[in-house]
Amino acid sequence: MVGIDAEKDSQSGFGHGRVGFVAIVGRPNVGKSTFLNQALDYHLTAVSNRPNTTRKRWLGILSDADSQIIFADTPGVHASSNRMQEAMADTVASQVEGNDLVLCLCDPTRPFGDEDRRVADLVRATSKPVLLVVNKVDAASDEEVATIRDAYLEIVDDATVLELSAKNGAGMEALIDTIRIALPEGPFLFPDDQLTDVIERDIAEELIREAAYEWVRQELPQSIFVEVTDWAETEKKIKITATLHVERESQKAIVIGERGSRVNQIRKSARETLREDLEKFVDVRLSVKVSPDWQNRKRFLSDKRVVDLNS
Ligand SMILES: Nc1nc2c(ncn2[C@@H]2O[C@H](COP(=O)(O)OP(=O)(O)OP(=O)(O)O)[C@@H](O)[C@H]2O)c(=O)[nH]1
Ligand SMILES: [Mg+2]
CATH class of the missing domain: 3.30.300.20 (K homology (KH) domain)
Structure with missing residues (x-):
């Protein structure tokens, strides 16, 4: 069956392999968009040192011969106050359930706070597999990394943990490999040269x-x-x-x-x-x-x- 599908897929120009949607969630400013841009090697979504830079869901598609990972960058999880922020929060909540895998980023350079708790609660509630990614390890001590990891794990409890520097790329390959093998097999959903769904x-x-x-x-x-x-x-x-x-x-x-x-x-x-x-x-x-x-x-x-x- 798989062979027949693969043949059909290749005739239509689409590949076949590990394919799935991955939601990137986390508090504002943890480096979600930096990670996505780095993974795609393309400047797709805005990055800045102020919180709430990302305002909507962005798809970033990473294809190679055997896999297609479809990332969804999301707005940072924060306390809602106006209509735009509420819309942003709804976007995140729907992403957590609507994807095959949840990539939960956390930031060891800041103490665990209310926003972290919200993120952890949101992630705990999902039925999807969770990868907890401690980002910015280039700027944090081992102790800070362990502290934020443990604080998240206390709430999330069932997650694979990885360390990353989205900024300099350290840990990137291992993370992508871990994501890839966690995804189901299937036909590619996008042409392999398509990078995003936005214009x-x-x-x-x-x-x-x-x-x-x-x-x-x-x-x-x-x-x-x-x-x-x-x-x-x-x-x-x-x-x-x-x-x-x-x-x-x-x-x-x-x-x-x-x-x-x-x-x-x-x-x-x-x-x-x-x-x-x-x-x-x-x-x-x-x-x-x-x-x-x-x-x-x-x-x-x-x-x-x-x-x-x-x-
Ligand atoms: N030192 C260091 N800084 C990083 C790393 N990743 C991201 N940053 C910085 O963190 C800041 C926030 O990055 P973004 O990618 O905009 O964060 P975000 O999570 O998308 O933020 P929102 O869209 O506001 O939710 C920027 O100044 C990045 O340069 C990292 O691995 N190490
Ligand atoms: Mg962002």
């Missing part, structure tokens, strides 16, 4: 927001939303026009900077990352707009922004 426009919005986080050092937690308004593409060049939505006039002034200096840095930074990702000459045009209370408005939380894997 390039989404990646552009994500990477422009990442650049904004990098350059706007003042505290603007979650108050930037990027919307690509035009995408003009020729064989060699892509011209991307985007609006940076902020909540207040004061934030607009911060983002623009003196005589446009900050928005220009954001533009340059985004352009550089996007050129690498899209492998074309990329030009980015940005404008900044005040859109009060966007976090509570439905338009900004539409299916494109916060999606459920099962939908």
Whole structure:
């Protein structure tokens, strides 16, 4: 049976092997998106040193000859307060049950806190196998690693533990191998050259927001939303026009900077990352707009922004 399926699959251009969905969960800032980008060797989702960088579920597909691992990066688990954060929390909860395996990341450089407890409780409740990954081991002592691991295991109790530095790649191969052998056999679900289910426009919005986080050092937690308004593409060049939505006039002034200096840095930074990702000459045009209370408005939380894997 397997042979026949495999033949059929290869005729349709799809492979066959270990295949499955893996949810990446953890408190904000533990390195979930860094891990995904590192695993794919592609800058797919935004990474920053501030919490709540990821706002929706991102699929990242890692294929080789014998396996296809479909990762779902999720927003960090935190205490919900506004509509966007509630939507983010719902996304995580559905991911934990909707996947074949749960990758639970924790951060030994910070003490076990309320958010960790929430994550551990969520993971304990799942019927899926759990891999507990202690990330950032490059920045933590053995004692810190043991402390966070034990605190999680006390709640999660049945998990395989691995150590990782998503930043420098240490432990990456062992982790991918462990994931691979835990997945069921089956036909590939995506063509083996497909990296994600999101469109390039989404990646552009994500990477422009990442650049904004990098350059706007003042505290603007979650108050930037990027919307690509035009995408003009020729064989060699892509011209991307985007609006940076902020909540207040004061934030607009911060983002623009003196005589446009900050928005220009954001533009340059985004352009550089996007050129690498899209492998074309990329030009980015940005404008900044005040859109009060966007976090509570439905338009900004539409299916494109916060999606459920099962939908
Ligand atoms: N030292 C060290 N830092 C790391 C490692 N992995 C991630 N980081 C840093 O941790 C910060 C958060 O990384 P992200 O990948 O954005 O974290 P996240 O879990 O996706 O965060 P949210 O999307 O906000 O939930 C960034 O500054 C990363 O550079 C690691 O292995 N070692
Ligand atoms: Mg993230």
